Amino acid sequence: MSIRTPPTLEELSRRALLRNEALAISALRKLPKMHVPALFMEASNSRCTGIVKAMVVAWPFPYLPVGALMDTFDSAIFHAVLDGLDVLLTQVCPTRGELRVLDFRRVPCDFWTIQAGTEDGNCSAETVSEKQAGKPPPRHELSPRIKVRIDLNFRSQLEEEEMYFLQWAQQRKDSLQLCCENMKIVLQSLDNVRMFLSVFELAYIKVLELTINWSWCTLAQLFTYLLEMRNLHTLYLVHRHENMFGVCCLPRLDEKIVQKLASQFSGLSGLQHLYVHGFCFFSEHMKLLLRNLKTPLETFSVTHCQLFPSHLKDFALCPCLHQLKHLDLSGVLLCNVSLLPLSVLLEMGADSLETLELQGCKIKDSQFRELLPALSQCSQLTKVNFYSNDFSMNLLRDLFHHTANMSKMTMEQYPAPQECYDQNYISVHTFSQLCSQLVDTLRAIRQPRRISFATDVCDGCSQSCVYDQETRLCSCLR
Structure with a gap:
């Protein structure tokens, strides 16, 4: 039997206040600042649109991350916030409101950051100091426009x-x-x-x-x-x-x-x-x-x-x-071109390149061998994707030997070797056997973290067979 934690006195006070809209709105002028964000969350979650509108007008901080304070998007609350902003725009001399930035983005934001009146961390934009936020502008200066972020x-x-x-x-x-x-x-x-x-x-x-x-x-x-x-x-x-x-x-x-x-x-x-x-x-x-x-x-x-x-x-x-971290040429047919220029590009970015994706390029053994010397220099690689290329067992073994110093690799995706196919049909037993051998080959060189092999996409179900510690077949072969 589970024991529910009883609500705190503060939570009970908020709920009681929200049950009386007129009282809640009048209380906003005297409510301590530290209680305002929690009341806003409670009001928005309870769909108290009139109170939400009034709270936007009287918001005592420069920054209101309404997207972060709302658990889920609610159309009525969204309209109430915009209505509150309309009231602010028509006010000549705002009484208590200090709002300068209204943020609809659903980004994480720290409660104490809201109270300090700044936007930093994941809510970064520009910082409004407490000193600036606490003093109204001189009468001869125009008030800055409110910023709406979405x-x-x-x-x-x-x-x-x-x-x-x-x-x-x-x-x-x-x-x-x-x-x-x-x-x-x-x-x-x-x-x-x-x-x-x-x-x-x-x-x-x-x-x-x-x-x-x-x-x-x-x-x-x-x-x-x-x-x-x-x-x-x-x-x-x-x-x-x-x-x-x-x-x-x-x-x-x-x-x-x-x-x-x-x-x-x-x-x-x-x-x-x-x-x-x-x-x-x-x-x-x-x-x-x-x-x-x-x-x-x-x-x-x-x-x-x-x-x-x-x-x-x-x-x-x-x-x-020449300083790329991520290079992706997936789906670009490269089966009839020399890859020496691509090899030059890899050499230029060898110290920075982190991900390399050449999926579906239909590259053949003889072409990919042109890349191996440059690829072996890319010691910062964390992910490679070579699915849907025409590689043999010998080529894949050579490739593994050229990746011996890639200690940062976390994900490796390779095509099923051509020896798995019999007149374009996959031999399931051969596929599992050869992929297991390739994993053993790589483990003798270094310890892979996530490695998988995939066949070409099946014409019948548009899926691939994948070997990832175990063999997962496409729908047509199950």
């Missing part, structure tokens, strides 16, 4: 609350600082994307993920906005194809459009992570893009894209790719 995910079908917030924000963008640091836009029209971006101050955007089905010319019209994203450090460009097969084959562009597209990257001085998925790059596109990168990248991910042999040479010659 992360948004605009899917193909917008949620009702997203549309409401956009309309609300559009009408108040001259009175507020509207900051969206992480913005994800999925399959929206160019006009909609322009509308989204017009609401927010673009200099605050740090992460932009854009999934589109546009042409290059349409994309070029949007890229002009990149010049204003001075703090952008992560950019995802994902092309979604109508037939969902293969990579996009877009028509060759006018040279001026190519230059316009590529030139936008020159203004992204803080860009650290670049992800490009599903595009078709002609030689001049990639060369100009790389030439306009101004700072070293930590992540370079070009996946399920059509690349040409010259692109690998351009990668090797680009100084901004």
Whole structure:
């Protein structure tokens, strides 16, 4: 029989106070600051919208992490918070309220950080000192605009609350600082994307993920906005194809459009992570893009894209790719090209590279051997993914010997050796036997932590057979 801990006197007092809305609102003027965050959590969890609205108006700290204080998103509470902010915007002389930053992001935040009136740790932005927060501005100075911080995910079908917030924000963008640091836009029209971006101050955007089905010319019209994203450090460009097969084959562009597209990257001085998925790059596109990168990248991910042999040479010659931590070329067919330029790139980043993903590149033994000397120098690697390449037992054994000094490796994913196949059909017994032998081979060299082998994807069920200490078969072979 479990014994429930009885509520504390403070908890009972909060619950009693919330049962009388008028009394609770009038008590806010005299309530000690240390009790305010807990009362806000209780009020939001109990859906006391009138009290939540009043608490936003009377919030006694510069920072209100409403997303962190709410257990789950609630539409009524969301509207109440915005209504409270509207009241603040109409006040000429706020009585007690000290609010300067309203944060809707669901990030962890320490209770005592809230009381101190700062944003640090996982809630970092800028710090408002207690001295600044405790003194009202001189009468001749205008009060600073309240900053509203939110992360948004605009899917193909917008949620009702997203549309409401956009309309609300559009009408108040001259009175507020509207900051969206992480913005994800999925399959929206160019006009909609322009509308989204017009609401927010673009200099605050740090992460932009854009999934589109546009042409290059349409994309070029949007890229002009990149010049204003001075703090952008992560950019995802994902092309979604109508037939969902293969990579996009877009028509060759006018040279001026190519230059316009590529030139936008020159203004992204803080860009650290670049992800490009599903595009078709002609030689001049990639060369100009790389030439306009101004700072070293930590992540370079070009996946399920059509690349040409010259692109690998351009990668090797680009100084901004010589200190990579993460390189991902998954889904790029490399079965008919020399990998020597890629070997040069690995040598350049040997002291920094942490993850290398070449899944689905259909690389053959003779090609991959060109990479082995450079790969053996990459002592900082923690993860490799070589699934869906055409490797033999001999190649895999040689690869293991070249990874003897990779003591930081935590995850290794290798393709099933070609000897497991009989006219493109997997032999389950041979697969299990050979993978077990390969694990023993590697253990004689060093101790792997997580290692797995996978077959090519089954045409019938779109799954792979995986050997990871034990054999897990695809649906068709179970």
